[in-house]
Amino acid sequence: MNALINWLDNRTGLKKLMHEALYENIPGGARWRYVWGSTLMFTFTIQVITGLFLWTAYSPSTTTAWESVYYIQHHMQYGWLVRGLHHFSASAMTVLLALHLMQVVIDGAYKAPREINFWLGLILMQIVLGLSLTGYLLPWDQKGYYATQVSTEIMGATPVVGPQLQQLAQGGPQYGHHTLTRFFAMHAGVLPGTLIAFIVLHIAVFRRHGITVPDPDRAPATTFWPDQVLKDGIACLAVLGTVLTLTIWHHGAELAAPADPSEAYSAARPEWYFLFLFQFLRFEWVEHQGLAFGAIYLPGALMAILAAMPIIGRWKVGHAFNVVFLFVMMVGIIGLTGLALKNDAADPDFTAAVRQAHDDSVRIEELAERPEGIPLEGAVSLLRADPKAQGPRLFARNCAPCHRYDGHDGTGRKVTRKDAIVAEVLEKQADGTKKKVKKIVGYKPPVEELATASDLGKFGSPDWIKAVITDFKKTFAALENVKDKDDKSKIAESSKHFLEGEMAGWSSSHANHWRADAKNEHALDDLVAFLYSQGQRRGAPGVSDEAPKRGRQIFETGILPVGKFESNCIDCHSLQPIGEDKLLGEVGAGPTLTSYGGDRWLREFLSNPGHEKFYGSNNTMPAFGERLTEKELDLLVRWMVGDYE
Amino acid sequence: MSQPHLDLHESPSSEPRRGFMTHILAAGIGLLVGAIPACAGLAFFLDPLMRKKKGASGDGFIKMPVALEALEIGGEPQLVKIIMDKVDAWNTYLKQPVGAVYLRRTDKDKVAAFNSRCPHLGCAVDYKPAEKHYFCPCHTSTFDVDGVLQNDIPPRGLDTLDVQIRNGSEVWLKFQNFRATTPEKIPVG
Numbered sequence A: 001m002n003a004l005i006n007w008l009d010n011r012t013g014l015k016k017l018m019h020e021a022l023y024e025n026i027p028g029g030a031r032w033r034y035v036w037g038s039t040l041m042f043t044f045t046i047q048v049i050t051g052l053f054l055w056t057a058y059s060p061s062t063t064t065a066w067e068s069v070y071y072i073q074h075h076m077q078y079g080w081l082v083r084g085l086h087h088f089s090a091s092a093m094t095v096l097l098a099l100h101l102m103q104v105v106i107d108g109a110y111k112a113p114r115e116i117n118f119w120l121g122l123i124l125m126q127i128v129l130g131l132s133l134t135g136y137l138l139p140w141d142q143k144g145y146y147a148t149q150v151s152t153e154i155m156g157a158t159p160v161v162g163p164q165l166q167q168l169a170q171g172g173p174q175y176g177h178h179t180l181t182r183f184f185a186m187h188a189g190v191l192p193g194t195l196i197a198f199i200v201l202h203i204a205v206f207r208r209h210g211i212t213v214p215d216p217d218r219a220p221a222t223t224f225w226p227d228q229v230l231k232d233g234i235a236c237l238a239v240l241g242t243v244l245t246l247t248i249w250h251h252g253a254e255l256a257a258p259a260d261p262s263e264a265y266s267a268a269r270p271e272w273y274f275l276f277l278f279q280f281l282r283f284e285w286v287e288h289q290g291l292a293f294g295a296i297y298l299p300g301a302l303m304a305i306l307a308a309m310p311i312i313g314r315w316k317v318g319h320a321f322n323v324v325f326l327f328v329m330m331v332g333i334i335g336l337t338g339l340a341l342k343n344d345a346a347d348p349d350f351t352a353a354v355r356q357a358h359d360d361s362v363r364i365e366e367l368a369e370r371p372e373g374i375p376l377e378g379a380v381s382l383l384r385a386d387p388k389a390q391g392p393r394l395f396a397r398n399c400a401p402c403h404r405y406d407g408h409d410g411t412g413r414k415v416t417r418k419d420a421i422v423a424e425v426l427e428k429q430a431d432g433t434k435k436k437v438k439k440i441v442g443y444k445p446p447v448e449e450l451a452t453a454s455d456l457g458k459f460g461s462p463d464w465i466k467a468v469i470t471d472f473k474k475t476f477a478a479l480e481n482v483k484d485k486d487d488k489s490k491i492a493e494s495s496k497h498f499l500e501g502e503m504a505g506w507s508s509s510h511a512n513h514w515r516a517d518a519k520n521e522h523a524l525d526d527l528v529a530f531l532y533s534q535g536q537r538r539g540a541p542g543v544s545d546e547a548p549k550r551g552r553q554i555f556e557t558g559i560l561p562v563g564k565f566e567s568n569c570i571d572c573h574s575l576q577p578i579g580e581d582k583l584l585g586e587v588g589a590g591p592t593l594t595s596y597g598g599d600r601w602l603r604e605f606l607s608n609p610g611h612e613k614f615y616g617s618n619n620t621m622p623a624f625g626e627r628l629t630e631k632e633l634d635l636l637v638r639w640m641v642g643d644y645e
Numbered sequence B: 001m002s003q004p005h006l007d008l009h010e011s012p013s014s015e016p017r018r019g020f021m022t023h024i025l026a027a028g029i030g031l032l033v034g035a036i037p038a039c040a041g042l043a044f045f046l047d048p049l050m051r052k053k054k055g056a057s058g059d060g061f062i063k064m065p066v067a068l069e070a071l072e073i074g075g076e077p078q079l080v081k082i083i084m085d086k087v088d089a090w091n092t093y094l095k096q097p098v099g100a101v102y103l104r105r106t107d108k109d110k111v112a113a114f115n116s117r118c119p120h121l122g123c124a125v126d127y128k129p130a131e132k133h134y135f136c137p138c139h140t141s142t143f144d145v146d147g148v149l150q151n152d153i154p155p156r157g158l159d160t161l162d163v164q165i166r167n168g169s170e171v172w173l174k175f176q177n178f179r180a181t182t183p184e185k186i187p188v189g
């Protein structure tokens, strides 16, 4: 062994190198405050190790990036662990970077002759932030996609060369395959390579001047190995413990639904350590200065002050200024981050968007796990063709202006309205005179918008059918909110047709029939079962089951165990039973009930509710056959009738 | 730092013991923090070796696109492409060519099938009708019409595949690839 080491040493100078690396003098003894640099090196090492392994499974293109990350996360052994370590170590690195910087500034380690090393450190910080930014996009999920869009748009706002810079970063005018290949080359090649080069310089220069010791007489001098190494090791262990705990706790890093440029993502936020900048850009006064001010000049100015610290430090109170400046900046960053989190938590739209994003990510996993696998067009096509994912969105856009779905808009958001506050303000005219003009000066707090049509959360279900039969008025009570155009206190004529129409009358005049006898209550269930079976939804009874057969008798004859209907269902409604060609009743008076609440009925009804077999001339609902594409109508209908796995 | 042996500023009398413990601990912790991410990464990298083969549905036989009658008894081997669904990581490719076989009817109800992959190093074997033998263009392996090796280049004869005649005229075949270079037939995948 010794001979081998001597042989190597002879040719490489290994011993001297090791000695220099390990036996650096530390006056005043090993201390915890010196560990930050080592923990940073350690997190970077984790990133290199996990990054290289992730590289073996990652595929950068718009149709395979998300898919390969999904495969890493859910199918490869310990994929979630490696990816989680990579993700949380990146966060840890940012935190440690801030701590390292603070320690350096507080200890005055930036002062002569260490200025160059301080600047090298600031460059390292930029590279690390660049790594975070480029890495965030690589999974090509909604979260990374929309957050990175913001970054590249900011890049595009750079004075003079912005648009060119943006195109170079994106590999074209829009995001595509080359955005990923370019970001990946930056993330896995250029930036880490540069980082390593600068780390080597940083450490070399650091070793030249030695450690900055605030009080050298505190304890006897020691050497880096083993005293400081032990402290560094324990600190690294603590960092690793934290990162591992977070990884296991979250079962790796989150993977949102695959990126879809056609699907807005209201839950878009940058990585948490950029939230302060995000929050800053939301202030209107910042916006008034222009995007370049908030996103480029101001952060640039802060960085410039940081970079000037060694020069400022020469001045008598310079060091104090530097410490205070850094402290204020940190408080500002933490404050803005806190504000961003607080605003988001209090914003129901945001929390709903986060919930929806989460639902999407769960759903896409279900879809991708099917035996058919992920199609070659990418996983996003699975979500686009999925009624469960698209139905709520279509409902929110098309139906929720009037209807509700279990009280919300289908996607879980409350339907609200923000009224503008209009006031008369004095405004300078072009000719220099002032004039009073009406202007929107703000908005009132959002209020919940009243529904003007029925809540369709239960539409077509037995509960719904029962409610329509036994309490028609209550089921459609929201129509009362449709006010007359001329007299706002009066219900509109169109709603009256409905709420005071024949069915409403029939429903209330027969309400007592159901309660007259327990047998009648069962008869009601049979009647409901009959109609429900005709819709042929999943889980509905077969049309020839006993209960639907009994229900059909009541539908046709109106004879109840106790008593009888005054007028029968088929006196107003027509219904063509499944598998038969004879029509019960006649088309005309009331809406047809052929396969009521089922796929066919709903599809035809939504396409043209004003058709004579539905509401005819009483109709006030728009014909969605003209507003939706066939595909959209299909997704909406299948979602509403529950036709999906 | 409550444990005495970790206190780095103790009196010089305990110096050797303290020094030794510090060395061991420093080295141990250093190794541990490096080993954890490295081991996680390595386990991840070894995924292909740990991947269990998904149980194929059914008995693994697939129907060939040629009927028994279309093959002449004792006639020339026919090259048939094997079309199967192929799972590649997260994608499933439907009906993809995954290989080729030579089919030759040897008797009224007997069909011999050879995988067209050369057992030497995996090139595709050609049938030469003029010479009535199989020939591999890569390193000149030669096999007779029954797949028996004719020179010493290949390690074994052409790989035979199981064939069943079903319903009188349907040719069903169990498609498999075998490891190259070994004298024995060892299935892969």
Ligand code: FES
Binding pocket: B118, B119, B120, B121, B122, B123, B136, B137, B138, B139, B140, B141, B153
């Ligand atoms: S691969 Fe066929 S002879 Fe070598």
